Amino acid sequence: MSFWQYLFPPANASAHGKSTDDLLLYLHLLMAVLFIGWLAYFLIAVFRFRSSANPKADHVGARSHFSTYAEIGVAAVEVLLLLGFAVPLWAKAVDQFPVATGNPATDPIEIQIMAQQFAWNAHYPGTDGKWGKQDIKFAEKNPFGLDDADPAGKDDVTCLREPFYLPVNREVICRISSMDVIHCFKLPRMRVTQDAIPGMSIPVHFKPTTPGEYMVICAQLCGNLHSGMKGEFRVVSEEEYAKWYAEKSKAGGASSFE
Numbered sequence: 001m002s003f004w005q006y007l008f009p010p011a012n013a014s015a016h017g018k019s020t021d022d023l024l025l026y027l028h029l030l031m032a033v034l035f036i037g038w039l040a041y042f043l044i045a046v047f048r049f050r051s052s053a054n055p056k057a058d059h060v061g062a063r064s065h066f067s068t069y070a071e072i073g074v075a076a077v078e079v080l081l082l083l084g085f086a087v088p089l090w091a092k093a094v095d096q097f098p099v100a101t102g103n104p105a106t107d108p109i110e111i112q113i114m115a116q117q118f119a120w121n122a123h124y125p126g127t128d129g130k131w132g133k134q135d136i137k138f139a140e141k142n143p144f145g146l147d148d149a150d151p152a153g154k155d156d157v158t159c160l161r162e163p164f165y166l167p168v169n170r171e172v173i174c175r176i177s178s179m180d181v182i183h184c185f186k187l188p189r190m191r192v193t194q195d196a197i198p199g200m201s202i203p204v205h206f207k208p209t210t211p212g213e214y215m216v217i218c219a220q221l222c223g224n225l226h227s228g229m230k231g232e233f234r235v236v237s238e239e240e241y242a243k244w245y246a247e248k249s250k251a252g253g254a255s256s257f258e
Ligand SMILES: [Cu+2]
Pocket: 115, 118, 182, 183, 184, 218, 219, 220, 221, 222, 226, 229
């Protein structure tokens, strides 16, 4: 690792990540301009109003209305940034949420993510495409509360404290929840960060573009082993994913907890 690598996020590996990185870059550039501008203003003020050139204090101060107009100008620019850029960009992000069309080869992969102190678990519907019945009363037995009497759950895939797999170049929807305290599902290389909140199921979506092994970390201080709350997922080819999925699905869902 060179010094410069510590200053930047790890290499992006998702389709939308470039936009996130660009946004960060623009924010830093804006902050740099503001920092240099205010620093220059400060130095000019210190020089211009130095005591040797102004031996007597002026109790009236500014005589023009320039500062009032400047203030109105700044507020107008901020309204423009919010309504002209932020709102339309957010609308675009919301519109990009992947929708299933009924084609299992191209539909987004949907998984449930359950955070717990101090690990990550994943749940897929299995080869039948149907989620097994879930109930809070089974949550003591397995983190997803799967009912092992439900036939639809027999083939569900669950990855408890073990790596989960995703196919490359497919949209993924993760529904994030937590079984104890608030955690935060963070995939640094996918540029994904979403709080995991007990009692809520919050969707995030992304499309991995580079095969490899990646880390899930917790970005919300959640207890004494927070720093060790790491998970792993693998982005693999479509074929490798199908093979892994079929094997895991055959091994069974709810029954695998016993
Ligand atoms: Cu956590």
